[in-house]
């Protein structure tokens with residue numbers, strides 16, 4: 001990959017990059033389209049597919065995260081992707097994956113790897129509080145991928161709002177020569193944000209999962225009616241709504257200022273909201289401008 005990127009750079013070819021964990025859906029494809037729009041038909045669009053072990057906590061779904069490389073490659077080809085980069089653990093975190101019987105284990109640390117990128121402010125709350133090692137894994141792997149692919153632009157989804165904010169901060173703080181584009185969240189017809197993890201939603205869990213979108217609608221309707229509304233009261237109303245679904249449990253809901261991610265005590269138009277909800281054993285996240 002690096003020699004290819006260097007050759008493109010020398011030839012003045014623009015590189016657009018979409019990092020993913022695979023099991024692609026229409027949300028990912030919209031990021032690919034956005035990357036193509038950014039680099040034009042003479043540019044190259046690179047998609048990476050890598051389920052990064054270091055961003056999963058010990059009791060999370062790393063080993064059962066859905067994977068279907070054959071299908072992903074077909075979708076990338078149909079979407080006009082020029083290069084699909086599918087590194088293994090051996091390339092990313094040696095010596096993980098060097099023996100076939102030694103897959104990356106979430107409870108082990110790669111012995112030849114000891115440098116990390118840690119964002120220290122925006123990653124404190126919400127996903128960072130709920131998943132303490134998550135963003136360290138994300139920023140480190142994204143920094144590695146940016147160095148390998150050397151893109152001019154990289155596209156991230158608003159679906160992971162906090163992640164996108166942290167990546168933008170990392171790129172600004174550490175002077176990565178890349179423009180970060182954040183593309184809108186694609187949703188199913190009933191409002192559920194598309195996610196590879198929706199595949200876990202079997203039986204009636206799928207219909208219960210629309211409660212995240214209902215919570216966003218509730219917050220929007222509340223603010224439309226009363227202009228300014230106490231965050232604590234709105235959080236309580238969201239919790240009550242979520243708990244009407246038998247398999248749903250609210251992990252957190254937060255109302256915050258979109259640039260700083262700092263919580264607000266009064267919700268008004270322009271406040272951002274984010275929430276994480278367990279539907280059965282599946283943890284879903286969503287966010288939107290209120």
Ligand code: AMP
Nearest residue numbers: 020021022027156157159160185186194
């Ligand atoms: P993932 O494969 O889940 O790590 O996601 C890869 C990229 O796709 C991230 O930048 C996500 O924010 C983005 N993404 C995931 N779901 C959606 C969606 N429903 N709409 C738009 N972008 C998404």
